[in-house]
Amino acid sequence: MINIHTMEDEELMSSFSQRHKILAAALATVFIGSGHANEKYANAKHVNAKHANTKHANTKAEVEVDESEPVPTFSQAYKEYTSSIKSGKYSANELERVAKLTYQLGRAKFGPRHQNTFMLQQNLANAYLEAGEYKLSATNYESVIDYYEETQGDESQAYYFALLDIINVIYSANKAKKLSAQALGISQFSGQRAIVKLFKVTDELIVKMPENSLMFRGHTVKTAVINKWAERDNRLLNMAKKYNLDANKNAGKYSSIYIESLAYVGKVYFGMKKYKDARCVFEQVLTSLQAQNSDAHPLGMIAHAHLVSLYARKKETKNAIFHTQAIAKIKPWDPKQLALYQVPPTFPPANITHANEASVTLTCDISLQGQPINIRVTDSTDSEFNAFAIKNIKQWYFVPKFVNGAFAVATDLDVMIDFLRE
Numbered sequence: 001m002i003n004i005h006t007m008e009d010e011e012l013m014s015s016f017s018q019r020h021k022i023l024a025a026a027l028a029t030v031f032i033g034s035g036h037a038n039e040k041y042a043n044a045k046h047v048n049a050k051h052a053n054t055k056h057a058n059t060k061a062e063v064e065v066d067e068s069e070p071v072p073t074f075s076q077a078y079k080e081y082t083s084s085i086k087s088g089k090y091s092a093n094e095l096e097r098v099a100k101l102t103y104q105l106g107r108a109k110f111g112p113r114h115q116n117t118f119m120l121q122q123n124l125a126n127a128y129l130e131a132g133e134y135k136l137s138a139t140n141y142e143s144v145i146d147y148y149e150e151t152q153g154d155e156s157q158a159y160y161f162a163l164l165d166i167i168n169v170i171y172s173a174n175k176a177k178k179l180s181a182q183a184l185g186i187s188q189f190s191g192q193r194a195i196v197k198l199f200k201v202t203d204e205l206i207v208k209m210p211e212n213s214l215m216f217r218g219h220t221v222k223t224a225v226i227n228k229w230a231e232r233d234n235r236l237l238n239m240a241k242k243y244n245l246d247a248n249k250n251a252g253k254y255s256s257i258y259i260e261s262l263a264y265v266g267k268v269y270f271g272m273k274k275y276k277d278a279r280c281v282f283e284q285v286l287t288s289l290q291a292q293n294s295d296a297h298p299l300g301m302i303a304h305a306h307l308v309s310l311y312a313r314k315k316e317t318k319n320a321i322f323h324t325q326a327i328a329k330i331k332p333w334d335p336k337q338l339a340l341y342q343v344p345p346t347f348p349p350a351n352i353t354h355a356n357e358a359s360v361t362l363t364c365d366i367s368l369q370g371q372p373i374n375i376r377v378t379d380s381t382d383s384e385f386n387a388f389a390i391k392n393i394k395q396w397y398f399v400p401k402f403v404n405g406a407f408a409v410a411t412d413l414d415v416m417i418d419f420l421r422e
Contacts, residue, residue, distance in 0.1 A: 074105040081123065092131040099127035118147045125165065134173035138184035141165045154197075155204040160216070163201060167194045167223055195229045199239070214250050217243035218261065225267045240268045259288045263299050270306055279310045296330045304330075305340055308370075308397050312341040320397055324370030328402035335410065340370070341397040347421045348388045356421040358382040360389035363414050368407040370400040378414070389417040 072080075081098045084090040099120075106120040125140035145162035152158050166189050173179040181190035189197075202220045206213045221240045230236055240261070247261040266281035282303040289300045304323040311319040324340060361379035364372040372393050377386045393415060401410040 072101075072105075074102065074109045077102045077105050092127075096124075096127040096131045096133070099124045113147075115147075115151070118144050122162070122165070125169070129169055129172060132176065134169060134177065134179055135184055137169050138166075138173070138181075138186050141169055142186050155201055155208075157205060157209070160198075160201045160205055163194060163198055164219060164223060167198065167227065170194065171227055192229060195224055195227060198223065199235060202239070214243070214246040214257070217246060218257075221261075221264050221268075225264055225271065228271060230268070230271050237265075237268050237272065240265045254288070254292060259285060259292075259297075259299055262288065263302060266303070266306065270310075275310050275313060279307065282306050282310070295326075301327055301330050309341045312395070312397055321369040321371075324397050324399055325368075325402070325407065328370070328400045328407065331399065333399075333401050333403060333410070335413070337399055339396045339398055339415075341395075343392055343395045345389070345392045345417050345419050347419055348385060352384055355382050355384075358385040358419045359416055360385050360419075361414060361416045362389055362393055363412055364393065366398045366400055366410040366413055368400055368409065370398045372396055372398070372413075372415075373409075385419055388419070392417055 077098065081095075081102050084095055084098060103117075103120040103124045107117045110116045121140050122144045125137045125144065128134075128137035128140060141162065145159060145166055148156060148158040148162050166186065170181050170184065170186070170189060173184055181187055181194075198220055202216050205216050209216075217239055221236065221243050224230075224236050225240075244258070244261040244265050247255065247258040251257045262281060263285050266278050266285060269275075269278035269281060285303040286300060286307075289295060289297050289303075294300065304327045307323045308320050308327075311317075311323065320341070327340070359379075359381045360377060362375055363378045364375040367373045375390050375393060377389070380386055380389075398410075398413070401408045
């Protein structure tokens with residue numbers, strides 16, 4: 001299924017997952033190396049009783065260990081956890097089980113207020129996130145960020161990465177289950193507060209660690225773009241441009257990081273509806289990829305997809321078709337694809353007064369150029385809306401079918417168009 005936003009989600013989640021894989025691997029030497037063959041586990045009941053009257057940041061994120069099974073040492077458990085992460089061959093439930101175990105064993109070993117314990121709790125929050133346990137994930141991430149704020153300050157690098165985790169769990173929970181920050185129990189990060197805070201922390205960290213400006217700006221820009229955040233004061237645009245300059249300075253104009261940063265400048269312009277600027281930048285992305293013989297790069301597909309939309313808005317059909325066909329040559333044909341460009345349906349003229357909403361299901365073929373043809377109504381809640389639905393879909397663009405080195409007409413694509421009086 002081809003969808004610009006889905007590709008961006010995958011890009012963010014890939015970055016998020018990779019970051020935690022690196023963290024797990026880096027800590028493995030410390031954690032696994034600190035174990036002993038005769039290491040004993042103080043069971044959860046003993047630990048909980050010992051600290052029952054102690055107030056600490058992760059009290060509400062307690063987990064229980066199943067004591068009916070032989071309990072491994074902390075080093076053994078963490079080795080199992082890192083092996084699973086590195087291999088990528090694990091189920092979400094299995095990762096959650098191992099992360100719970102390493103957290104509880106680590107908490108008993110290091111103590112409830114040790115930094116190692118909170119690193120393990122961060123792993124647990126990651127595991128809950130992968131398992132779709134968003135409230136549990138948010139609870140544990142909150143404990144981690146509270147600890148770093150208390151011990152290192154809210155302008156520290158540790159706080160910054162914990163804040164990225166908070167933003168990510170809010171985004172993921174909202175996307176999957178329409179859960180807000182308030183529903184997750186972290187209302188202090190609701191609205192755009194977390195993103196605004198992220199920009200502030202980013203600026204402070206760059207002052208302290210200018211050598212890491214590329215990393216900080218990159219993470220912040222990607223996170224803000226995918227959360228569709230754009231301030232009228234051009235804060236995001238300015239940071240995206242600086243990210244691009246950092247990439248050029250550190251890696252050069254023909255590096256993959258430079259092209260990626262350029263694509264994000266285009267995304268920011270697009271989100272701000274500065275379409276002329278966005279078009280220029282995305283064309284530049286394609287030129288840079290062509291110079292590297294990397295036409296099939298995922299960034300190229302994202303650039304082409306945005307350019308379809310940008311040229312379609314200007315009614316430049318020839319240019320829009322060029323980019324639909326370019327994507328078809330890169331991406332395998334998917335009969336369940338979403339439209340690359342679609343026009344939101346407007347409610348029909350005022351002479352239709354008897355209805356406030358309607359749905360029309362259309363079946364159409366997709367031409368060699370990616371445009372709907374042979375459009376027919378297959379279902380409708382109100383026949384008076386049929387003509388409006390057909391008129392609407394004629395403006396859409398899809399990826400055309402490209403098989404065996406040639407374009408072909410794709411048949412029988414079903415599309416539902418919903419009308420709602422505002």
